[in-house]
Ligand SMILES: [Zn+2]
């Protein structure tokens with residue numbers, strides 16, 4: 001697989017290039033407009049005003065660079081818990097040839113297991129996780145404050161600029177300090193648009209991050225806990241699920257933010273609430289995986305699937321009317337593709353396309369990969385249920401399907417129910 005990207009090479013990607021260009025564009029435009037609107041050499045207040053803006057811009061850039069360079073903290077390859085017996089509570093990562101530590105997840109983009117993985121952020125071209133969570137959050141905060149400041153300066157100077165003629169003709173020449181050229185008016189409007197866009201977009205991200213930190217539950221863990229609750233709602237035989245890492249908002253905040261702005265612990269062992277242990281969450285993950293495996297069925301594609309959201313021409317109106325109401329991806333399929341299906345609807349199925357041998361051999365070489373996602377929804381009428389697992393897949397993820405599903409069209413719901421009621425622990 002591709003070599004890991006290290007150091008400054010992380011910045012050679014559309015995400016960091018775009019993000020840094022936006023920061024620089026807003027900063028330089030604001031400084032330029034501010035030099036006419038409220039020149040820093042005019043008074044101490046004007047100087048402090050510009051210094052404050054520069055400070056916010058510098059802090060945003062610094063935390064951005066640190067979030068990218070520090071990275072989320074990668075779990076060492078071939079990682080094993082101290083006590084070999086504990087491996088029974090952990091998932092194995094084939095890619096990293098080791099066990100996944102509690103709260104670690106494998107990132108397909110980074111191609112490594114990441115400690116306390118929250119999400120892969122294309123803007124920093126790295127994951128957000130244990131080691132860079134604080135830098136990332138500070139970056140969001142200072143970008144929002146800096147852009148808010150910038151958008152106020154730009155709006156005010158824009159107003160002054162377009163009223164320049166009015167000020168000059170109405171005896172208010174002292175207000176006519178902002179003088180536009182074609183280039184500067186374009187830059188001012190662009191800078192304003194970017195600054196306001198950053199404030200709106202990043203505020204939502206910051207809200208999500210703060211919620212994640214205050215509850216000590218990453219985006220991935222929210223998903224796991226939701227499934228844990230759903231499993232218990234479906235069957236009363238399970239004990240109620242206690243999320244092990246929520247220590248109360250003060251301690252949760254302190255795990256990410258502290259005086260030294262340094263990461264805490266090793267990102268592998270985590271303090272847990274009473275009654276839980278290091279493997280409470282991983283045991284739940286294993287049980288969920290087992291349930292998923294039990295309801296997985298293998299299908300083969302018999303007619304091409306376009307991957308469109310409403311494939312009216314290729315699949316007909318019935319399939320379109322019953323399309324799943326989610327924003328999850330739709331996948332493209334070719335005849336003879338094999339798909340491992342985990343969710344079943346009357347007209348649609350959700351699953352993962354099994355990569356062909358050529359695709360496996362090609363690894364991450366872009367040109368030999370097929371376009372589009374490999375996990376998603378597709379119309380049921382383009383596939384047939386297979387009774388056996390193809391040879392190439394017999395090794396790992398999926399166990400042979402014992403019960404034959406001769407008619408996938410009518411047995412889907414039944415299979416799903418069977419999957420949910422199977423006991424795993
Ligand atoms: Zn891994």
Ligand SMILES: [Zn+2]
Nearest residue numbers: 107110120127
């Ligand atoms: Zn990643």
